[in-house]
Amino acid sequence: MTWGWVGTRGTWATPEASASMARMAEHGVTWTALAFAALQERAFSTEIPFEAEPTVTDDELVWAIREAHVLGMKVCLKPVVNVADGTWRAHIGFFDWDVPGEPTWTQWFASYRRFILHAARIAEAEGCAMLCIGCEMVRADGQEAHWRSLIAEVRAEYSGVVTYNCDKYQEDHVTWWDAVDVISSSGYYPVDGWEEQLDRVERVVEASGKPFFFMEAGCPSRLGSPELPNDWTLAGEPSGEEQLRYYRAMFGAVRARPWVRGLMLWDWPARLYPEQAAASNTDYCPYGKPAGAFMAAQYRDWHGEGTG
Template sequence: MTWGWVGTRGTWDTPEAAASMRAMSERCVTWTALAYAAEQETPFSTAIPFERGPAVTDAEIVHAVRAAHGLGLKVCLKPVVNVADGTWRAHIGFFDQDVPGEPTWSDWFEEYRRFIVHAAGIAEAEGCEMLCIGCEMVRADGQEAHWRRLIAEVREVYRGPITYNCDKYQEDRVTWWDAVDVISSSGYYPIDQWEAQLDRIERAVASTGKPFFFMEAGCPSREGSPARPNDWSLAGAPSGDEQLRYYRAMFEAVRAREWVRGLMLWDWPATLYPLDEAAENDDYCPYGKPADAYMAEQYAAWAKESA
């Protein structure tokens, strides 16, 4: 389960955050992605000033890692870059070749390298079991040479397994999977497409010989969301039953594929909504909704089978 997104400064080291993480661990969750976002100003900016807000501080990250480990959870540290103007990070992009006087991929990757290598140092010092070096960077995915250089530098700092979280439908498009240890993607597939998409992903993964899991997957508890689970702004009334319907289809499809190593569900906030308001909450978190108990049952069964 992803925890703490978007990692707003001041939210990870509080009594509410401790209660949230403890509640998450009680759902038979075994791994958590601690996900936080630094911000660049626009999709064409080359500065990523991660040292300042709104992202959590290093001290908050360390606190959350230690809290997760204290609950027996394995941790994937997941630093992400967002765009302050609201543009989805997949659209961050520059000319294919560097042009003098224009913002360039080289300039951007130099800043991104600083951000990710800094996170790698925290992951190594705190014994994180995995590090995710990027999330849904669709336009950046084609910059193979830059990613390979970044990964090489990360490996000088962090000794654990490295993954990259590609976006949905991109699993067979990334050309540098050999450079990471684990392949992962965002599995926000429409409820009636799981089988077809898993067939496609299986072919792509099999050709690499790498393990695979879904770094993100899930569905808002909202009418209409099972058909468009990646659309967090879709209009619709709250519906825990719709979320449960999606979870059932997703788990059934994924658990039938032995090559899928797991689901890192999206998501569990650092501050939970009150339990008595769960029925009116239409976001991705399953806490207190029909999908909550189902998820815990599935995770418990999955763990037992894997033991």
């Protein structure tokens, strides 16, 4: 389960955050992605000021890693870049070739490299089991040489498992999967589309020879979301049953495919809503909802702990 998104400064390393993470661990969660975002100004900006607000501080990152470890969870550290004006990070992009006087991929990757390598050093120092070097960077995916160079530099700083989280439907478009240890993607597939998409992804996994898991997957608890699980702005009434319907389809589909090594579900906030408010909550978090109990039973069964 992903915890703490978007990593806003001041929301981690608090008693409230500690209680939230503890509630998550009680649901059979054995791995957590600690996801935090740095903000660049626009989609064509080349500076990523990750040291500045609103991004969590290094002290908050270390606190979260250690808190998760105390609770018995393995940690994937997941630094992500967002765009301050609300543009989705998949649209960050520049000319395919560097042009003097224009913002370039070379400039952007220089700044992104500083961000990722900084996270890699923290991941190494704190014993994180995995590092995710990027998330849903669709336009950047084609910059193969830059990614290979970045991964080589990451490996000089970090000795754990390296993955990249491509976006949904992009698994068969990334050309540098051989450079990472584990393939991962965002599995926000429509409730009736899992089998078709898993057939497609399976061909990618077989060709790569790499392990695979879904770094993101899940569904808001609102009417209509199972058909559009990636749309967090979709208008719809709260519905725990709709979220449960999606979880049942998702878990059933992936558990029938042994090559899917797991789900890193989206997501569990650092500021957790009260359990009594769960019925009116329409976000992805399954806490206090039918999907939360279902998830916990599935995870415990998956880990051989039984479902009682």
